Amino acid sequence: MLQIQRSPGVGDVVIIGSGAGGGTAVKVLTDMGMNVTLLEAGPMLNPFKDFKEHMLPHEVDHRGAGEAAELYFGRQQWGYFSAPNGYWDVPGEPFTVAPGNEFKWFRSRIMGGRTNHYGRISLRFSDYDFKPRQFDGLGNDWPMTYEDMAPYYDKAEEFIGITGTKEGMRSAPDGKFLPPIPPRVHEQLVQRAGKKLNIPVIPSRMAMLTKPVHGRAACHYCGQCGRGCKTASAFSSSQAMIFPAMKTGRVNVISNAMAREILVDDRGWAKAVSYVDKTTKQEKTIRARVVIIGASACESARLLLNSKSAKYSAGLGNFSGQLGRNLTDTVGYALNGHVPAMEGMPRHNSDGIGGMHVYVPWWELDKKNKEFPRGYHIEIGGGFNMPGLGSNRVGEGYGAKVKEQMRQNYGASIHFAGRGEMIPNEHSYCDIDPTVVDQWGIPVLRFHFRSSEHEINMVKHMDRTFRSLIETMGGKVTSPAFPADASKAVSPGGFIIHEAGTVKMGNDKTDSVLNQYSQVHEAPNVLVVDAGPFNSNPDKNVTLTIVANSWRASEHIAEEMRKGNV
Amino acid sequence: MSNPQVTRREALVVLTAAGTVVPAVAQHTHEALAAAKSLNQGANYKPKALVKHQFDTLKALGDLIIPADATSPAASEAGAAEFIDYLCSKNDELNNIFTGGLFWMDNYMQSKHGTTFLAAKKADQIALLDNIAYRKLPSPEFAPGQKFFMWARNMVMDAYYTSPVGMKDLGFMGNGAMSEFSVPKEAVDYVMKRSPFGA
Incomplete structure (x- = not known):
């Protein structure tokens, strides 16, 4: 029998979720001397035990296939050596997808969330990204401008530590950068090809430390950031924000705590959070003066949709009906090539920071008569990567010839990935499945998702661009041909793991859930600080803007609390 | 904490x-660390899933896929058969693929040359591989062998290039x-x- 336990005392602030948004709220509020309680739906993280950054594959008998050879049957959720960061399918916590739709939902259940693992590409949104409707008539404007966010980008960058160079491009606003890192050989080739094609290839903006920052050590260039970083030289909210905050004694961390519902008082303001203690399988309630939700765009929408009461029959703060709407993910498309010029290249350590050292920001902003609105950036891969299962194979043959071929081709491949902006559309949203609950009895999300002509035209452009880059380098495309049905080339919804837009912010209460400080219009002591509030999802990965927006919202709510307004 | x-x-x-x-x-x-760690291989390895004859056959097949050359040793030096056998012991589906494939190879050799694959002349072994190692099949009777060989080649190459000798062969220094x-x-x-x- 489950027992409802009521914790005594009113905590100042309850923060739900420990990723980029929740982690920032923890940091900013505890820095101001406030006490917070942090609920994380997964376990505590111990980087020294949990991160496998320096393991070589043969140090485990299965070499990364998993204890039941899952990798060989497509059943591995995520690479064995990757930082513990989440799942495509969380055991016991399903979601559903409306018939005829496709959506994959990656969820994290660990202290630090997806920041333990993410690509750490850190790009400011541009002025037009905050005012997309003014820019080209599509999508929704944010209730703030780039100038409003800029000081918080400064703070976020100075705190996190981001590589980069000042370029003066409108599509890639400059920030407070650490020194960049030299381009690898294949990246220098791409730079030369870009020069020929008039495509800018500039130093990447990554949350890895080329110098020590705030007590975090400089990078040791092992290239394994995706496995987590024991020295915290690659940013994660767990190591850079939450652990230091815990040292102050001002954070009450409750891990394995799955939030079920925000409970409200007579005014419709939050008074407590009900959650499931996964360890003891008990329902618990914690009282709160302020609730800050950073559970991830869709999980936050789910929590609010499930927080129904006399005042909020459609979910907390959902008078506008916008809760769950405007769901977007980044548009992804990739192409691989083989570059003969790099065959037999003199061996060296090309690891550097995990991921690209140079990238292509969107370069056709001012072009007239484009086939699609907005734009995309290009990520570049290649080099002498650490061999892993599946990385060094041939399609046919055997014997000495194959061996020679492997030596010749090692380090001679090139990889381009486009990451573009999806325009919100009425067919893409999440709502509560009326019949399914998870193992905690919490109603689950149901996804509806569709790409439009904009996204399809964008991947066609990506394909042409990547082909011309590869050919200009004297290389050959090795990926399968572009599908006859171009809609099949667009990555499935959710696949790029940049969900945004489900808890829309705006000045108009009838058309949005949150105000510009991420407070629910009707319940100003409830905030959402992940990518849910984003009115647009530009080609500039969401994390840096989550941190900046959460920083701004956290400072504002602290001031509101000081004034006694909440 | x-x-x-x-x-x-x-x-x-x-x-x-x-x-x-x-x-x-x-x-x-990692070189020292790797050397200090006992790899799941070596003379004392006792097959966990395959019987000895199958294991020996797999080892021989692995060395045909990745033979020794002037630069580096063969697949058996990288623990390829041990790697596959270990995973077969953990996954029935995989085990069936390998036992089924190894039986098929022996069966084919018996019917053609009256011997097992392992005991067959190298030229006969090579002749069979040439029939199953390529995308184009010489005749439909080789289809099961082709399917098996794809698994064997993929996993032997995986084992080889993730091993210390394989990484050294490629020149990975990172x-x-x-x-x-x-x-x-x-x-x-x-x-x-x-x-x-x-x-």
Whole structure:
């Protein structure tokens, strides 16, 4: 029998979720001397035990296939050596997808969330990204401008530590950068090809430390950031924000705590959070003066949709009906090539920071008569990567010839990935499945998702661009041909793991859930600080803007609390 | 709770705990560690899933897929058969693929040459591989063999190139600690000279 336990005392602030948004709220509020309680739906993280950054594959008998050879049957959720960061399918916590739709939902259940693992590409949104409707008539404007966010980008960058160079491009606003890192050989080739094609290839903006920052050590260039970083030289909210905050004694961390519902008082303001203690399988309630939700765009929408009461029959703060709407993910498309010029290249350590050292920001902003609105950036891969299962194979043959071929081709491949902006559309949203609950009895999300002509035209452009880059380098495309049905080339919804837009912010209460400080219009002591509030999802990965927006919202709510307004 | 955050210096101490010294520039931090660790292979290995004849056959097949050459040793030196057998013991589906495939190979050899694959002449072994190792099949009777060989080749190559000898063969020098990152000029010059851009 489950027992409802009521914790005594009113905590100042309850923060739900420990990723980029929740982690920032923890940091900013505890820095101001406030006490917070942090609920994380997964376990505590111990980087020294949990991160496998320096393991070589043969140090485990299965070499990364998993204890039941899952990798060989497509059943591995995520690479064995990757930082513990989440799942495509969380055991016991399903979601559903409306018939005829496709959506994959990656969820994290660990202290630090997806920041333990993410690509750490850190790009400011541009002025037009905050005012997309003014820019080209599509999508929704944010209730703030780039100038409003800029000081918080400064703070976020100075705190996190981001590589980069000042370029003066409108599509890639400059920030407070650490020194960049030299381009690898294949990246220098791409730079030369870009020069020929008039495509800018500039130093990447990554949350890895080329110098020590705030007590975090400089990078040791092992290239394994995706496995987590024991020295915290690659940013994660767990190591850079939450652990230091815990040292102050001002954070009450409750891990394995799955939030079920925000409970409200007579005014419709939050008074407590009900959650499931996964360890003891008990329902618990914690009282709160302020609730800050950073559970991830869709999980936050789910929590609010499930927080129904006399005042909020459609979910907390959902008078506008916008809760769950405007769901977007980044548009992804990739192409691989083989570059003969790099065959037999003199061996060296090309690891550097995990991921690209140079990238292509969107370069056709001012072009007239484009086939699609907005734009995309290009990520570049290649080099002498650490061999892993599946990385060094041939399609046919055997014997000495194959061996020679492997030596010749090692380090001679090139990889381009486009990451573009999806325009919100009425067919893409999440709502509560009326019949399914998870193992905690919490109603689950149901996804509806569709790409439009904009996204399809964008991947066609990506394909042409990547082909011309590869050919200009004297290389050959090795990926399968572009599908006859171009809609099949667009990555499935959710696949790029940049969900945004489900808890829309705006000045108009009838058309949005949150105000510009991420407070629910009707319940100003409830905030959402992940990518849910984003009115647009530009080609500039969401994390840096989550941190900046959460920083701004956290400072504002602290001031509101000081004034006694909440 | 102890603070899991560490300094770079502490981490390097951890990295070197196995006795490896990390110099300033690229060095394979793991060689000593790897050597110290017992790989799941060697003369004393007892097959966990396959019977001895199957295991020996797999080992021989692996060495045909990745033979020794002037630069590096064969698949058996990389523990390829041990790797596959180990995973077969953990996964019935995989086990069936390998026992089924090895039986098929023996059966084919018996019907053609009256011997097992393992005991067959090398020329006959090669002749069979030439029938199953390519996308184009000489005749439909080889289809099961082709399907099996794809699994065998993929997993043998996986085992080989993730092993110390395979990584050395490719020339992988990474996943260590460096004090700074630089790109050797000789590698840039080599590639640029061969590229359409010229030196």
